[in-house]
Amino acid sequence: MFHHSSKLQYEVRVDTPDPQFAKFLQQAIGGVEGEIRVAMQYFFQAMGARGDAKYRDMLMMTATEELSHIEFLGHAVALNLEGAPVTVQEEAAKDPIVNAIMGGMNPRHILSSGLSAMPVNANGVPFDMSHVYATGNLAADMTANAMAEGSGRVLASRLYNMTDDAGMKDMLSFLIARDTMHQQQWLAVIEELGGMEAMLPIPNSTPEEHEATEHSYYFLNTSLDEPTPEGRWTKGKSLDGKAEFSVVSPPEPLGQKPDLGKARKHSGAQKEQM
Amino acid sequence: MFHHSSKLQYEVRVDTPDPQFAKFLQQAIGGVEGEIRVAMQYFFQAMGARGDAKYRDMLMMTATEELSHIEFLGHAVALNLEGAPVTVQEEAAKDPIVNAIMGGMNPRHILSSGLSAMPVNANGVPFDMSHVYATGNLAADMTANAMAEGSGRVLASRLYNMTDDAGMKDMLSFLIARDTMHQQQWLAVIEELGGMEAMLPIPNSTPEEHEATEHSYYFLNTSLDEPTPEGRWTKGKSLDGKAEFSVVSPPEPLGQKPDLGKARKHSGAQKEQM
Amino acid sequence: MFHHSSKLQYEVRVDTPDPQFAKFLQQAIGGVEGEIRVAMQYFFQAMGARGDAKYRDMLMMTATEELSHIEFLGHAVALNLEGAPVTVQEEAAKDPIVNAIMGGMNPRHILSSGLSAMPVNANGVPFDMSHVYATGNLAADMTANAMAEGSGRVLASRLYNMTDDAGMKDMLSFLIARDTMHQQQWLAVIEELGGMEAMLPIPNSTPEEHEATEHSYYFLNTSLDEPTPEGRWTKGKSLDGKAEFSVVSPPEPLGQKPDLGKARKHSGAQKEQM
């Protein structure tokens, strides 16, 4: 069960409201790299967690933290929208602070939300929940979480670079920090469970007889004119410790030329196909 | 530039067509765990790759392989739809092979595609390209790729369990194998570049002064009644080698109570809010 | 059956074409507050209406009116796009009237529609029909309609404030007026049927034994540090006339700690979860 306390997890201060930066910040709320995604992803993973209960607890605790991130970012968007012009005649529209506003801001911040945050990204595209990855497999989920936090911290760093506002930089430095922790937190689960060698291949419960292992450890060079890019993946022991990496180049098709024959009567095809 | 040869990468054989399994297989084509996603993800990452060109080549080569996976899976869907009833009177509809068809199959396999594959998932929801993750950051992208292949192999294993058809099991055992390789391939890039310690936190180019590092290494227990789940993430050296993990419990709000004051004139609010 | 007459329901005059305002106007066509939504919502409600036929007739009549609103708004968008630059060399691009165009307008008004209206919102996001709410419950539908018209009039008022064009202001003043009527029209159905006391709770046909009525009339204060916000909802007779409002603070969890146990064999989980 969820509870709420009235103060924000982190202080939000905007020295110079910037409606265009409000649009940019939306990516951290409703973008695929944003906080709605991680909040909901950890929440749904927690609800489906099976096995050692501590991972479920951990997921729910961090899901809860991410809800708090949405909250302070939402406040940051609203503060950046203070002073945005809501009428074309308004004096504010002539203020140099908001000079490039009408072209650069999200018009729905005026038209639809009345100067507050929306669950959309920096292009105004609403977040959709298909981005909530929760597979029921702990290692797949931890990788998905590391991915989300990796792209999240990339985004926070880019936002940091795109503002001069001291308050916003301070808030973003907190977000960058928490993303640092969260990246490592999920990867630490993998390390604790024995590391990648033990976890791979995901899922590690697939019986070996379900796998055509003769195809499991070669890099396939599908290029007609490029040499194989050599690296850790082309030779040496595989990361799951079960085989040696090799290379297949060029690839030989192993299948047939597909042929579906004629269309069936009543199937809605043209007569010429039948 | 792309080229095509006429045979499939792997042989597709369906001993007993099963229109319901055709619906399930769609998840491997147009689902978030599927082949359109990885083909397009590696393709877009390759097009945006900066730095050592071998990673770009590697991405493009595997993108090309994934296009071939779409192709043989598409053929598998069509073969499973052979014999599906296209008229209610048809004898096939009474055949025990297709007895549960009308309720369990995707009706659009009859109505829209004329008994062939579609770029949709097992619920008939079309794939959308927002799932193509390509950040311009090599480590974030490699993590995204490992995630995609992890969930992809989970899916392929589940599909393997959901069919009795020897031909389909054979094809899926190939897919499971290639997902084994691809998972490791992307993680091997990280290992080659110095491993997680060197890569983390992603992006590792963020200047330290952009980060409130006092918040970078603690696990936040946001629960009111659960003890902190102890693990690799609560103590010991952080995975990036820069600090020690710790715990903050319970959390103290660091921010203000948000207050946006009154609504502005002409902002479309109710008078009572002004 | 539908019919059409050649003149617009209301006159559209654009004194000074403004391609950026064309983008803003799109919200009134293809936004969630827009006319496609209400036209389709009333149309689908009418098609599913059961009970007194006069409500079906009323819905269909107003659906028909809303189609006419799309039509004059679509013309307004096209007129605002007159003079938008279609080549970078064009003299018009240097005209002060269109000076901020390229950054502020929707590029698809040039690239995709050839200077005419599209079924998208002010961010260029296409309208999707999931926003057509039609439940088969008259009171729920009337509330949904009042909601749509409420947000629609908020939007029309904001658009009115965002233009200086006398023609556009005139057209919007008509739209504001019709939204005034339509808001009341749907609420009048509720009043006619006995008012909120008779209608609530929606659906009023749910047998009382299907409801845990001991939980039906308290406001739940889920905050850890805020006093209950007192108001009409915390004391006095409930709006459905059946009970007294009260407050529960703080909430007591009534359920168990969830635990799904171990993952099943063959479920695609990691071995460590089984």
Add this chain to the structure above:
Amino acid sequence: MFHHSSKLQYEVRVDTPDPQFAKFLQQAIGGVEGEIRVAMQYFFQAMGARGDAKYRDMLMMTATEELSHIEFLGHAVALNLEGAPVTVQEEAAKDPIVNAIMGGMNPRHILSSGLSAMPVNANGVPFDMSHVYATGNLAADMTANAMAEGSGRVLASRLYNMTDDAGMKDMLSFLIARDTMHQQQWLAVIEELGGMEAMLPIPNSTPEEHEATEHSYYFLNTSLDEPTPEGRWTKGKSLDGKAEFSVVSPPEPLGQKPDLGKARKHSGAQKEQM
């Protein structure tokens, strides 16, 4: 800031797992009538609230409660999926309890989530955040909330009718009860602020000179052959107390026949249009 406690808001008990009912329950999680929607809607309204702070507090408190509803519904979905077949050979598949499963359940509950809840509706369509209505106008938002709770209680009642499971009926009776309260809670705000007469038309801050009031109070009969459906909306004092309702029938077009003339050079039209 958000917090979590480990027990569910309400007890979840499933006497006879039913994977098909798990699919139905998804509508209450990820449907437009569901809990993700209301949780996020109240949360975003709270973040954008201006005016008397008690409404913000109220919104945030109930947003927090709705998060807890997602949580117990998510658990209910997982419990209903216990025993669903994960291999075609599995004995469970022959159990009469799960006899109709493969055709009637959501295949992604096996393939994608590993037997747990997803943020999708009963058709497997992911929730998208465009359904989070938050306008910055208190009366419009309260109406949107009443709408959401109205359709939510309709859904909960229908789900109650679609199950025989005593545990599920008990849980749904709680949900029905809370929806009863929440419907009234939002309407009580309107009553407290002076009732509909004071609130209407929404927004009540639009200056009267922005409205063509001669068009604000008539019902438009757009039918060619139906008499005007008489009712509260055709005569008597308007609900905002400002005028008398009337009828216009048949409607007279007030606008011009639209004509965009010829296509411009370089606009991508056919020569024949220029």
Add this chain to the structure above:
Amino acid sequence: MFHHSSKLQYEVRVDTPDPQFAKFLQQAIGGVEGEIRVAMQYFFQAMGARGDAKYRDMLMMTATEELSHIEFLGHAVALNLEGAPVTVQEEAAKDPIVNAIMGGMNPRHILSSGLSAMPVNANGVPFDMSHVYATGNLAADMTANAMAEGSGRVLASRLYNMTDDAGMKDMLSFLIARDTMHQQQWLAVIEELGGMEAMLPIPNSTPEEHEATEHSYYFLNTSLDEPTPEGRWTKGKSLDGKAEFSVVSPPEPLGQKPDLGKARKHSGAQKEQM
């Protein structure tokens, strides 16, 4: 301006209600091959029509007809849902007429719409307006319309085959007939304007110097092992009458190997990419 008359364009009779067929029929309402699409497509094309006004009139007249098609199909869906079980105990659920219902019908026809039509397709996916193609180019639009009617008639024919109900077959035979007319109607515009030779290439207003015409008339064989499929497109006069078709095989890349060099500082990439 639109008007409505109370009778349906065509009679709808359902002899044996079939909730599963109701789901199938949804494809003709809210599918990409369906009536919402064509109604809205012709409507938006009409609103953007430039050039000879008769094409605009024609588009608007047929848009209006298509709205009437939505209407009778919506009624057909509702009639097919009569008798669907709304409680699990209901006697109707045991009726052989509705025996396969729960697995095969769209659960939202019970849960969300209360036994009536929805603006969704046969998978329950809502129609989205991105499928409304209106380019401002008459020939492109006519082709888009012929495409929509072609796939629409394919769908109607398949639906005809999927039902035994005499009433439904009668209604669908009308729909098939109207799709016959509408296909030809749009192609007749092209014929009237001089036929394909005059219309092609679309847009025929592109100045020849904007086109690298040396690449305009060869078929590119991108296969490594298949001979060129010979046909009308490999030799003879081009359809626009301007050149002879030829073949290029195998293709020679005309461009460079792409190389974006190193990542820029502050761009959010990894250090190793810089």
Add this chain to the structure above:
Amino acid sequence: MFHHSSKLQYEVRVDTPDPQFAKFLQQAIGGVEGEIRVAMQYFFQAMGARGDAKYRDMLMMTATEELSHIEFLGHAVALNLEGAPVTVQEEAAKDPIVNAIMGGMNPRHILSSGLSAMPVNANGVPFDMSHVYATGNLAADMTANAMAEGSGRVLASRLYNMTDDAGMKDMLSFLIARDTMHQQQWLAVIEELGGMEAMLPIPNSTPEEHEATEHSYYFLNTSLDEPTPEGRWTKGKSLDGKAEFSVVSPPEPLGQKPDLGKARKHSGAQKEQM
């Protein structure tokens, strides 16, 4: 099976990087008129092709070519983003070359992709695969392909007009040329199979007794005040050669007034509807 060679199909040269034009170019990648669409459309049509195998080969060959178009356009986007500001302080931001950037470019080109192409359109809306039309009917598919190439060439021509960059104009002149070929290529299939008269109505395999042919050849004038727009579609032999075109004006409703009666008990309606 697919293969790749390292050079682009066509040379990409950008003389003056223009981040706003990068946004425009996205329409040609991820727009409905773009290359992802045609690549995937031809690919899925090829996978479902039945009948003469040469059409399948042709489809797959051109699908392969379109993948190469995505590739060079993706490179063009990245080259146009060179020099876009990634920090607000950066000198580049003051360069006249990029002066209008921040308002006019897609912010996600900085925030999400790190200065490279994305699978989105010019509004930043991701491509979704519902636009991949593949019906299993050869004539319907060829029409869909002609439509896609028609709108594609309209787009390419408009993009050509919107840039002054010689390199971009050169690349677009190639794209315009290939779209010329591809339009004709698909229409040539229809010509080869006997032309429109033989192909129409699509599908030409629908038995005549499934069609109410008395409704197949009249244009329906649904306007109340406009004369029938006369043309090739109102008189003369129909394009399928089977009848004469005629006109029905005004239309007579052929159906009943719909009436669903009262709502059923337990259906979630209001009591007043029952």
